[in-house]
Amino acid sequence: MNKISKLFDSTLLSPDVDKKEVIDFINKSVQKNVRAVSVPWCYIPLAIELTSNSDVGIVVGVDFPLGYSPTEVKLAQIDYYSSLSPKITDFDVVLNLCAVKSNDWDYVHDEIVAVSRLTKAMGRVCKIIVEVSRLNEHELRYLCEILHDIEEVDYVKTGTGFGPRPTTYEDVVIMKSVLGDKKPIKVSGGIRTADQVKHFLQLGASLFGSSHAVDIISQFESEGK
Template sequence: MKQNFEISKIFDSTILRPDVTWNEIAEFVDRSIQYKVRGIAVPWYGLRYVLQETANTEIRIVVGIDFPFGYSPVEMKLKEIDYYMSLSKKITDFDVVINISAVKSANWNYVKEEINTISQYIKDKDDNRICKMIIETCMLSEVEIKKICEIILECPEVDYIKTGTGFGPRSTTLDDVKTIRSVVDDKKKIKVSGGIRTLKQVEDFLKAGVSLFGSSSATQIIDEFHTKQRGK
């Protein structure tokens, strides 16, 4: 990465542990704002607080839809989207968990209809909003990942394929990303989330074609990047 590379803009700074305290959230938001990250995601009950704190910044607010399991009916997912859209235009990014149960059941018609319906709904409401589909690669076989990517490739309103929620049984791997890229090439952007804690990981994923990261360690990785640059 070049020295003038704006590393902060490839991170959605994320803290979504179920046991996170309000003090941790407040400190995390403050630090993320200081580092001028691309986006911030916190437990959804704290959205109004984050909106207030980021009001005079360009930082985006990221929300998860049907997070982290994805098996609610499509109608419920749309109601979630409506609610968050009603709060503020600063809530720009909708990271939607697809129905993994339907994927594991090979119910591809359901999966395709869900992705089409949700992505079109988001863009019809506001074309400037970002639609990311979380496919939870850590729970899928290579064949299932490829099938999902083939479906998403046919959905023009989907902006990103996101690898995971961070709540799965393992972290995202380079092989996961290579499998995604083998289908979509550069026709869809890729966001990696789940186990991203070091600059080395970020560098490897960038080389593999990833353009965005969700991480609770975003600010530490940014520090690591700048320390490395100063040492050159």
């Protein structure tokens, strides 16, 4: 079960959660031995404290969930949160969809290079969020072609969970057809059941972000996986 639990970044990113909910969420996620947790950034010191006696990391979303801040702001966020604790293991960076929709591919490329290089220089895992729910197939394929060749990117992530629809199986099929085995895929946005996870794994996904991670792991446990 430990192997299954480490497939999950357990997330609680609703804008109206209170401290008590966050404490309960982190404790349950640590009990399940998830890969990492992600909570509203104001509670990062609390997450550092509550994960301190575990190998559970902390994910910070950069320019989350809209992604249209200038590159310099994203870099400042990475620098700031890296300074807080080595428990912060991952940065999930929302790329600039305004630039994508403007076909400003040089901007997109240069921003991804900048944020991924700084993230790796800080010794953290870099995930780039492409927000598949707001892209057409051409945009998704082109983005994956760019990401395929940027060495410092560790994962390509499907979404923030704040998009207009969940991630679909077809989204991952398209991404996998371009990324191949060069870049692992993190699926996030609408992941609620063990059956979904199994199907996405068959399609080539490697990691999941979900607010239902604890429940999904329990589903696997009940199956004796």
